Amino acid sequence: xxxxxxxxxxxxxxxxxxxxxxxxxxxxxxxxxxxxxxxxxxxxxxxxxxxxxxxxxxxxxxxxxxxxxxxxxxxxxxxxxxxxxxxxxxxxxxxxxxxxxxxxxxxxxxxxxxxxxxxxxxxxxxxxxxxxxxxxxxxxxxxxxxxxxxxxxxxxxxxxxxxxxxxxxxxxxxxxxxxxxxxxxxxxxxxxxxxxxxxxxxxxxxxxxxxxxxxxxxxxxxxxxxxxxxxxxxxxxxxxxxxxxxxxxxxxxxxxxxxxxxxxxxxxxxxxxxxxxxxxxxxxxxxxxxxxxxxxxxxxxxxxxxxxxxxxxxxxxxxxxxxxxxxxxxxxxxxxxxxxxxxxxxxxxxxxxxxxxxxxxxxxxxxxxxxxxxxxxxxxxxxxxxx
Amino acid sequence: xxxxxxxxxxxxxxxxxxxxxxxxxxxxxxxxxxxxxxxxxxxxxxxxxxxxxxxxxxxxxxxxxxxxxxxxxxxxxxxxxxxxxxxxxxxxxxxxxxxxxxxxxxxxxxxxxxxxxxxxxxxxxxxxxxxxxxxxxxxxxxxxxxxxxxx
Numbered sequence: 119x120x121x122x123x124x125x126x127x128x129x130x131x132x133x134x135x136x137x138x139x140x141x142x143x144x145x146x147x148x149x150x151x152x153x154x155x156x157x158x159x160x161x162x163x164x165x166x167x168x169x170x171x172x173x174x175x176x177x178x179x180x181x182x183x184x185x186x187x188x189x190x191x192x193x194x195x196x197x198x199x200x201x202x203x204x205x206x207x208x209x210x211x212x213x214x215x216x217x218x219x220x221x222x223x224x225x226x227x228x229x230x231x232x233x234x235x236x237x238x239x240x241x242x243x244x245x246x247x248x249x250x251x252x253x254x255x256x257x258x259x260x261x262x263x264x265x266x267x268x269x270x271x272x273x274x275x276x277x278x279x280x281x282x283x284x285x286x287x288x289x290x291x292x293x294x295x296x297x298x299x300x301x302x303x304x305x306x307x308x309x310x311x312x313x314x315x316x317x318x319x320x321x322x323x324x325x326x327x328x329x330x331x332x333x334x335x336x337x338x339x340x341x342x343x344x345x346x347x348x349x350x351x352x353x354x355x356x357x358x359x360x361x362x363x364x365x366x367x368x369x370x371x372x373x374x375x376x377x378x379x380x381x382x383x384x385x386x387x388x389x390x391x392x393x394x395x396x397x398x399x400x401x402x403x404x405x406x407x408x409x410x411x412x413x414x415x416x417x418x419x420x421x422x423x424x425x426x427x428x429x430x431x432x433x434x435x436x437x438x439x440x441x442x443x444x445x446x447x448x449x450x451x452x453x454x455x456x457x458x459x460x461x462x463x464x465x466x467x468x469x470x471x472x473x474x475x476x477x478x479x480x481x482x483x484x485x486x487x488x489x490x491x492x493x494x495x496x497x498x499x500x501x502x503x504x505x
Numbered sequence: 506x507x508x509x510x511x512x513x514x515x516x517x518x519x520x521x522x523x524x525x526x527x528x529x530x531x532x533x534x535x536x537x538x539x540x541x542x543x544x545x546x547x548x549x550x551x552x553x554x555x556x557x558x559x560x561x562x563x564x565x566x567x568x569x570x571x572x573x574x575x576x577x578x579x580x581x582x583x584x585x586x587x588x589x590x591x592x593x594x595x596x597x598x599x600x601x602x603x604x605x606x607x608x609x610x611x612x613x614x615x616x617x618x619x620x621x622x623x624x625x626x627x628x629x630x631x632x633x634x635x636x637x638x639x640x641x642x643x644x645x646x647x648x649x650x651x652x653x654x655x656x
Contacts, residue, residue, distance in 0.1 A: 259590070367616055
């Protein structure tokens with residue numbers, strides 16, 4: 119395993135904005151700029167220090183708006199995992215000396231767009247779109263449909279139950295109850311999940327993530343410079359990305375995601391085992407998404423995610439704290455949630471978690487999932503003690 | 506038009522565009538024939554149609570090495586979901602009732618997304634044998650869907 123990236127770069131600033139109402143006042147570029155400035159301030163840096171920019175729509179358009187002239191630019195768009203991919207690319211660019219200070223930013227306000235009746239352009243990736251020809255005519259509900267297909271298959275192959283999936287939503291809500299910024303903070307039971315309206319079987323409403331406004335940013339620099347800044351650096355110990363399909367009919371195996379590759383590589387680079395992970399931030403667009411991560415990242419064997427989650431070990435006080443902010447299921451989910459995996463992982467490693475702080479957190483794993491289980495990107499993060 | 510919702514008479518659905526490599530596929534649907542693109546180099550089916558075999562890497566600028574074969578129309582349900590909220594998708598082919606979206610494995614070894622029609626949704630199971638049925642589109646083409654195979 120090549121470990122040149124291990125510890126070469128660090129996250130030095132984070133910011134995010136969400137509200138229990140699910141709606142934010144600001145929107146668009148104003149919200150993005152606010153996040154960039156807040157993350158830079160968190161780091162003790164200014165816009166003048168920034169020479170690298172990541173934006174999942176257009177890093178060029180955003181840099182122009184900011185009036186900066188970066189030498190590293192990344193408009194990678196892999197859906198919800200875009201921000202873990204940005205992190206990986208930024209770490210590599212910093213390690214290679216391409217740039218010094220990189221900012222990645224995200225803002226999306228689907229909930230207030232709806233209530234305020236704002237017109238928002240719906241964008242599809244440019245280029246040929248086989249989905250229009252081979253999927254859209256069948257009226258599969260998006261984004262639930264592909265995840266439902268994975269869940270049905272997982273249940274068929276391994277006997278996974280709706281109760282086991284529901285436990286993931288229950289444990290995640292227990293974390294959200296400790297986060298005053300979470301959209302939903304009231305505890306729920308397995309029966310509540312099973313009694314919530316069936317959407318796209320076997321997924322109930324409470325198996326599905328929220329639709330909320332949300333925004334965030336992170337700032338990265340070299341390990342050397344990080345040590346001179348305001349907050350304790352959070353080092354990138356390992357990072358890897360893998361995608362194995364774009365649309366669900368092309369997924370090689372519905373019950374194994376490309377996270378089995380990215381997770382193995384990222385942890386190999388970091389030199390950590392699943393048992394070394396103190397905080398798991400595993401993208402939970404749906405309960406099944408999180409369950410697949412548990413297996414593919416090696417926290418349990420393939421097929422055993424259901425029994426693994428069943429005893430509540432993912433919740434507060436459990437042996438594997440997962441999605442300590444309340445996750446996409448209960449904290450926020452503006453469409454591409456991966457940014458919040460990073461902001462929460464950083465806060466936990468800095469000891470800024472407040473009532474939900476995981477004691478002695480040294481290693482956190484942020485595992486992003488993009489499109490329809492298509493692109494997984496894993497970042498292993500650690501404190502100074504882990505270097 | 507790609508992605509337009511159109512009234513086809515019996516149903517309302519998104520009409521599929523014809524992709525750059527898939528004209529023969531859609532032409533055959535007019536006669537109720539299900540075609541699968543085939544790579545003669547590695548003897549594997551290809552779905553969806555393309556100018557390249559993703560299994561062995563045989564590239565074909567003009568179709569050399571790749572050919573079309575008529576599929577049996579028989580398939581097995583690999584996975585499925587029952588959509589309980591048809592209003593959320595705008596699909597009306599089920600008359601507002603829950604409908605099924607499935608991945609089926611054709612006998613020829615390729616997997617496609619489809620609907621399972623012609624039986625109560627709660628009777629559908631993973632592993633169930635199904636056969637192709639055709640849903641007319643507005644321009645004479647037909648959309649392949651599947652129904653339980655006659656036993």
